[in-house]
Amino acid sequence: MEPVEEVQRELLRIRNLRLPSIRVDCTIGPSTMDTSFRFFLPTLAAALIAGVSQADEGMWLYSRPPRELLRQKYNFELTDPWLEHLQKSSVRFNSGGSGSFVSEDGLVISNHHVGADALQKVSTEAKNYLQDGFHARTLSEEIKCVDLELNVLQEIEDVTTRVNLAVPAELTPDEAFKARRRVISEMEKESLDRTKLRSDVVTLYQGGAYHLYRVKRYTDVRLVFAPEQQIAFFGGDPDNFEFPRFDLDICLFRVYENGQPVRVSHHLTWSKSGAAEGELTFVSGHPGRTERSLTVTELEYLRDLQFPATLARLKRLEVLLAAWSGRSEENARRAKDDLFGVQNSRKARDGGHAGLYDPVIMGAKSRAESEFRRRLASLPEHAGAAAAFDRIAAAQGVIRQHRWRYTVLEGGQGFSGELFGIARTLLRAGEERPKPNGERLKEFGEASRPSLELSLFSDQPIYPDYEILRLSDSLTWLTEQLGYGDPTVQKILAGKSPRARAVELVQGTKVQDVALRKKLFEGGAGAVTAANDLMIELARSIDAEARELRKTIETQDEVKKQAHAAISRARFALGGADSYPDATFTLRLAYGLVKGYEENGQAVPALTRIAGLYQRSAEHKNRPPFDLPTRWVKRKSALNLKTPFNFVGTHDIIGGNSGSPVVNRAGEFVGIIFDGNLPSLLLDFAYEEVQARSLSVHSAAILEALQTVYNAPELVRELRTGLRKK
């Protein structure tokens, strides 16, 4: 995605991408968009857990929707106009979530936690919008967000043939990786030049298909409304991923072009009554990543190494941020969004890891793979696919050996905070930009330039004390991970303790200055060297090794990609084509029922109501995080306490779906996804519908709150009519 995010991905993911949202990773590949998304075995998961022949499973491509399934199971006819309307009403938040247009005048609804990053960046010590909420009663009061980019999908083009032609089978993995990068860069550039639309080639079915996604970019996005974080995230970390819930997790933005609210051709109409129990509904959003088609070897790697390592790091960060936040109110404000993201990821990952340790799930995965390999063995024409499993295992062995160093040095986890990422982006931009487009590191390709600049020149606030806190902790961590005596570590520490070195680096860099960044970016490698900046020089000192590690990992990913492609082809040939690929943070359609479930023998109803909010708060003596905003206390008597508040459904969602609209058969807005329950954390690896549920805010609760609690009749009118009153 954004190149500056390349080095800061881990923290950015932590900050922006919640569940439902993309997970934090000890990244094993350098890019989110094109690494390791694999073909899924629907029969496995369905048979495995749900025990039904036709579950509400699937994160379906808009170009390959489940028409037949919906016709058979729900007697619902999926028409092209219905699909196009929903597609073009759907919005991707490049910071890591989903949303939708809900008025012709460019009003967009998403989750508060998706907007949190934007809220944090426009807040100050004096005005804490993230905590206290925000409400612009007029256009002129709307606040422009810092480096927020929204995308709306316009077209999908299947470019599989062209990619395959450019990567002939006789190439070595290294050559193949470069050839594929080259052809993809070319296509993206051509498409951008021709259509002026942001163009991303997405790898699906792990090489079974390559699709070019053309999206309209919006970068003038303004904040319209946010509730207090207390009510958006009522119950805090303790109630996160739990149900019943009572969260008003929404945020409203308005998209502008040329200084005016944009007029959109598609937006969702607000349903009169909202979601009802037992109703068929649809979710249109951007699930970030699933791992349903991994081989057993790959799953074991996740289970034994990646999840434990990621969780240890998340817990370390959680303690660091929580302890620092406790020292003062201002510390807490600065770290709030990061801390929330870390806790959220930690809970999600703990749940996913528990799934990997469940012998039922892993046993079924293992049996299904053995059965598939047994079938392949009897079909000589698929000998290549059979061997592919061993190639994956071998590549995984190499990754296992290098991944940790890669994560620390190239993944940037050894250098937390904003400054190192900026410094490295400047360093590499100077080196990469003179190269031919197809030979650059992906994030410096021409097609990515607008997003790169948006991110690199962001004037989000950078606090030296917060930078020192994070950098000194991550340098300590880096030293632990690579060993005190490691020559790279000694070079990084330069004879100082991790903390002393962090202080020196933060005080010795000037890259927090956006004007300087622009100067160095334009000035190129010479200017970057002449700046003689401590942080840039630190990045330079490890860059050869970091690039080498990246190359190693990318090469092995390429090996795995080709192997997975061979497996995919065999699977297609054996009859598995009518399915959906693993999630890739591209637009998908899911469907399901509004439906409760059982937990410990107790029935959990499908919906909660506003009255339940006041009960839950009282149970906790109104103490944080169960305290209510003053407005909600004062307006209690005016509220219709029977209004549905949150609801659960069987939709197949995952991180990145945060903020996805839930629509009914008529395509009307009936709710907005904001979370999954604890059992849903398994959905990374397999679909389940006995207990796993998506969690949404009910559309009626949104109107009731805007009308009665927030005194926002103009927003209620705009949502009801689809037009802003002029």
Next chain:
Amino acid sequence: MEPVEEVQRELLRIRNLRLPSIRVDCTIGPSTMDTSFRFFLPTLAAALIAGVSQADEGMWLYSRPPRELLRQKYNFELTDPWLEHLQKSSVRFNSGGSGSFVSEDGLVISNHHVGADALQKVSTEAKNYLQDGFHARTLSEEIKCVDLELNVLQEIEDVTTRVNLAVPAELTPDEAFKARRRVISEMEKESLDRTKLRSDVVTLYQGGAYHLYRVKRYTDVRLVFAPEQQIAFFGGDPDNFEFPRFDLDICLFRVYENGQPVRVSHHLTWSKSGAAEGELTFVSGHPGRTERSLTVTELEYLRDLQFPATLARLKRLEVLLAAWSGRSEENARRAKDDLFGVQNSRKARDGGHAGLYDPVIMGAKSRAESEFRRRLASLPEHAGAAAAFDRIAAAQGVIRQHRWRYTVLEGGQGFSGELFGIARTLLRAGEERPKPNGERLKEFGEASRPSLELSLFSDQPIYPDYEILRLSDSLTWLTEQLGYGDPTVQKILAGKSPRARAVELVQGTKVQDVALRKKLFEGGAGAVTAANDLMIELARSIDAEARELRKTIETQDEVKKQAHAAISRARFALGGADSYPDATFTLRLAYGLVKGYEENGQAVPALTRIAGLYQRSAEHKNRPPFDLPTRWVKRKSALNLKTPFNFVGTHDIIGGNSGSPVVNRAGEFVGIIFDGNLPSLLLDFAYEEVQARSLSVHSAAILEALQTVYNAPELVRELRTGLRKK
């Protein structure tokens, strides 16, 4: 210490032993009392950091007090009666802290956080004394604590010669370990039988000396007074180890014998004015453990392996307990003391680890060791000591290889909660008790029997949901650490996920029943087997391997012990005898001045006053953990706000000193140790007095609070007169 603690040591340490208190360890040796305490190099630390020729350094043995130092530096004459009075007024809390008698009628003062474990155990969902405080206005209202043991040192006997005679040089390490265990058990048993006093042989100067400590045990200890945790731990984790501070970290107990308050021959008199800036004061308490005489190899082991591993585990536990606590008020109550202990240890260990990463400290340690070895090399009669460094390095290499498995399986960290420890103690008691006393595992020796039974038959509450939470997390952790495919792991999990297995184990054991424990303990191995208890059988299934690991570690500890003894002898010979050994949780005397310091160029004054409490709370809008108890809000106007509240001093203290009395030249009580500041976290490895400070509650604040806030004139009178009013 207590045998049941043997398996639960890690959690017990977490729960009970704060800083100042013993630290949590990834234990490398099986016992706290006799493992790896080494001779300290005062010249190193003094020269190293303080830069003064005579610092206020030292945790001095009562049998070898710093008379000459005090005479020279402070013109203070340390007399035998003065020392004996202080010694016999000092109290050890076997749960991990210190205290002192402050009235003839057995009144004992310690810290709230030392009493927290006792407070937790007598609390219920309805009466939360840990949180809300407690006040018995009459003897009949005093509450008997659950399995709390207090010790008062009576005699110290030097038994070095007898130990050395019993362990001739020609024995193998394994034989030497057994011979030493045997002679120590014999001496302890003889002493107990003869004197009826609890008798522990303590290894000092790592084999330079063995002393037998005879202590009077008190086990009928009753709760008299505790303030609210809000004020005892005002500022919570954020202000922990910081200064200025405003904590009333005290707790009052009364010791009984034969159902009556004990009449003690020694107690501290309350000072009229309390500690004054610049005053020479003394601290008499039980520092738990220091690592000042470790070799560089051993320090590197701590730096590179033990500290990172311990910290990762603490942070994992902190997140687990904090998240669970958030779900309900009752969860929070149950986990409160554990969570506090974990946070406290985590902050202390982070500080210590930072010290190990400081090139100034490690560089000085390294230079001093090289210099010493250089001197040895030129003295042929000390060739053995020179070689000892290499023997330590070799033993450390073996420990490095086995320690982690040892920690998980024998250290019990893979089986958190109360139940596994109880189950294993029952299993091993059945096997060990029929053996001759000298051949048993140390914790089953006759001398330990009273404490073993106190602990094993404790009726502290055990909550199944809290047990499941901790056991399922620690089984997950165990699986991560040893690997899913490990045969022992597979045996432990028995085909289930860690969580499912934890549920099965907790629901399938009956050892929470104290009557059953007594039956099985008395019934011996046959009864234990016949019980067919799931948890006991789990302990049995890993016991052979756990015992083998313990033997490996104990043997290597023996090798190190002999090597350190050789080094110590050489050091004595080269002139280093007039010093103090590393801390061993035995009674020590420290001295120092009440004195402020500088931080970031700002002067930090030596004392805070009650007025500052109200200011700090207001800065944080009275939000937790800076909220004030209602009583303190209401009584503000009646308080003398100028009363000194907390103060800092240059005393050499460490974990275990919590609750130590601070006395003036006249031996009067002027304050009570409760913490150290952040720079003091270095004291594990070296003394420092530029910034490192002990933190105490001022004696005047205690009286002012009891009088004005808590309306406890009878306690004020008892403290002032040293007699309870009849």
